Amino acid sequence: MSRFDIQSTPLAGLQRVQRQRLGDARGFLSRLFCAEELALAGWTGPIAQINHTFTAQRGTVRGLHFQHPPHAETKLVNCLQGEVWDVAVDLRRGSPTYLQWHAERLSADNQCALLIPPGFAHGFQALTDNVEMLYCHSQPYAAQSEAALHVQDPRLAITWPLPVQGLSPRDAQHALIGDDFEGVHL
Numbered sequence: 001m002s003r004f005d006i007q008s009t010p011l012a013g014l015q016r017v018q019r020q021r022l023g024d025a026r027g028f029l030s031r032l033f034c035a036e037e038l039a040l041a042g043w044t045g046p047i048a049q050i051n052h053t054f055t056a057q058r059g060t061v062r063g064l065h066f067q068h069p070p071h072a073e074t075k076l077v078n079c080l081q082g083e084v085w086d087v088a089v090d091l092r093r094g095s096p097t098y099l100q101w102h103a104e105r106l107s108a109d110n111q112c113a114l115l116i117p118p119g120f121a122h123g124f125q126a127l128t129d130n131v132e133m134l135y136c137h138s139q140p141y142a143a144q145s146e147a148a149l150h151v152q153d154p155r156l157a158i159t160w161p162l163p164v165q166g167l168s169p170r171d172a173q174h175a176l177i178g179d180d181f182e183g184v185h186l
């Protein structure tokens with residue numbers, strides 16, 4: 001029995017993954033990851049690292065982060081507490097949807113995750129206080145391969161449901177996309 005309802009999005013490879021809860025009088029069991037099922041959605045390797053983040057204040061935005069090869073990664077982004085506006089930006093050089101973005105509301109209630117393929121930047125806005133996120137990464141964190149875009153970059157024109165706030169000092173100073181920006185060469 002499938003434990004995930006996997007749906008495509010307008011950006012090729014970016015998938016909305018809804019977990020199916022197995023509930024009973026005590027509560028529920030929900031599967032976060034299944035190598036066999038998620039291989040069908042494009043996750044073909046082992047999980048390299050799992051991260052847990054807590055974001056205290058509604059309105060806070062984290063992102064837009066990505067890694068260049070050889071550490072370009074697939075991410076499975078889960079919201080286990082609260083609700084977020086989760087954004088992925090297609091940076092794949094040559095993609096017909098290059099620099100386009102897509103967002104999904106992820107929440108503990110809707111049990112939805114976003115499977116983000118290599119070559120995408122990721123960010124989110126907390127829509128509630130006390131948001132907890134759990135990320136599965138197919139590649140290890142590699143600071144030397146990491147890059148980022150500004151969450152309010154006019155070339156992306158991402159709509160954030162709430163006024164952007166709480167950027168980290170690092171996220172606040174990411175450069176805007178210039179004519180020399182080349183995206184991610186996969």
Ligand SMILES: Cc1cn([C@H]2C[C@H](O)[C@@H](COP(=O)(O)OP(=O)(O)O[C@H]3O[C@H](C)C(=O)[C@H](O)[C@H]3O)O2)c(=O)[nH]c1=O
Binds near residue numbers: 053062065124141168
């Ligand atoms: C991304 C990352 C960071 N770190 C270290 C580096 C810093 O010392 C510290 C905080 O890093 P940063 O401010 O980049 O973390 P976030 O802004 O919360 O980044 C997170 O939010 C955005 C939306 C994402 O997509 C990232 O994948 C996700 O990790 O954790 C790690 O040890 N592992 C990691 O994978």
